[in-house]
Amino acid sequence: MSPRSRAHSNSDADVDPEGDLAGLVIAGGYSTRFGDEDKAVADLAGTPMIRRVVDRLAAVTDAVVVNCREDQRDAITAALEGCAPAIEFALDPVEDRGPVAGIGTGLEAVGETYGREFAAVVACDMPFVDPDLLELLLERAHDGAADGAVVQLEDGWYQTTQAVYRTDPMARACAETLESDDRRIVAALERVDYVTVDERVLEEAGIDDATFESVDTKEALEAAAERLE
Numbered sequence: 001m002s003p004r005s006r007a008h009s010n011s012d013a014d015v016d017p018e019g020d021l022a023g024l025v026i027a028g029g030y031s032t033r034f035g036d037e038d039k040a041v042a043d044l045a046g047t048p049m050i051r052r053v054v055d056r057l058a059a060v061t062d063a064v065v066v067n068c069r070e071d072q073r074d075a076i077t078a079a080l081e082g083c084a085p086a087i088e089f090a091l092d093p094v095e096d097r098g099p100v101a102g103i104g105t106g107l108e109a110v111g112e113t114y115g116r117e118f119a120a121v122v123a124c125d126m127p128f129v130d131p132d133l134l135e136l137l138l139e140r141a142h143d144g145a146a147d148g149a150v151v152q153l154e155d156g157w158y159q160t161t162q163a164v165y166r167t168d169p170m171a172r173a174c175a176e177t178l179e180s181d182d183r184r185i186v187a188a189l190e191r192v193d194y195v196t197v198d199e200r201v202l203e204e205a206g207i208d209d210a211t212f213e214s215v216d217t218k219e220a221l222e223a224a225a226e227r228l229e
């Protein structure tokens, strides 16, 4: 399906008045650019990266699913100890099938565990995610009666790993995409009815680009830590 782009929202409604949003953190990758360690639990200025993501999700939801591999579970549990939202794990049944598999597995758990209609999906290596963006995306998905709301950058790139999806249709879309031997998140996106938000809207809403910064390497971690200190 083609995207429906809306530059402005006329809605004055409170965001998520029914509490229908869960968080989904995708963390099942192998962090190969990062080196031996798992970037999900890497220390960024005193706080594990995944905890920073969950702490930011706590501003918009009380229910979070973490998608990862079995062997990551203990370290991530320790990293998230005492954090505010409820945490459920959704372990990859087959590892290394890419983020589409992670999003699909995680969304199934969001539906089964929390029964929430929407999920704010955020990659574990995006510690600067802005909760205001997630609220804006949820609002756009609601306003457009859409199955997803995704930021599209000027060069056409979709920010699919920091986006809001309707739980059941996007879970199905991910499963179908994998079945068709496609691993692109955008291929899953194309199977649902989504709206796009362009960068101009983010500027108007005072949402900084830093929200999309992803910390893939040790150098990026050091640079981010320096800015935080």
Ligand SMILES: Nc1nc2c(ncn2[C@@H]2O[C@H](COP(=O)(O)OP(=O)(O)OP(=O)(O)O)[C@@H](O)[C@H]2O)c(=O)[nH]1
Pocket: 026, 027, 028, 029, 030, 031, 032, 033, 034, 067, 068, 092, 095, 096, 097, 098, 099, 101, 102, 103, 122, 123, 124, 125, 161, 214, 216
């Ligand atoms: N469940 C699952 N998640 C994945 C997989 N590959 C990547 N991801 C997640 O998708 C997000 C974005 O992926 P990348 O930034 O490429 O992370 P990565 O693959 O761990 O790192 P690199 O090996 O350096 O590419 C991260 O949050 C990853 O944890 C996978 O095979 N399964």
Ligand SMILES: [Mg+2]
Pocket: 029
């Ligand atoms: Mg990767």
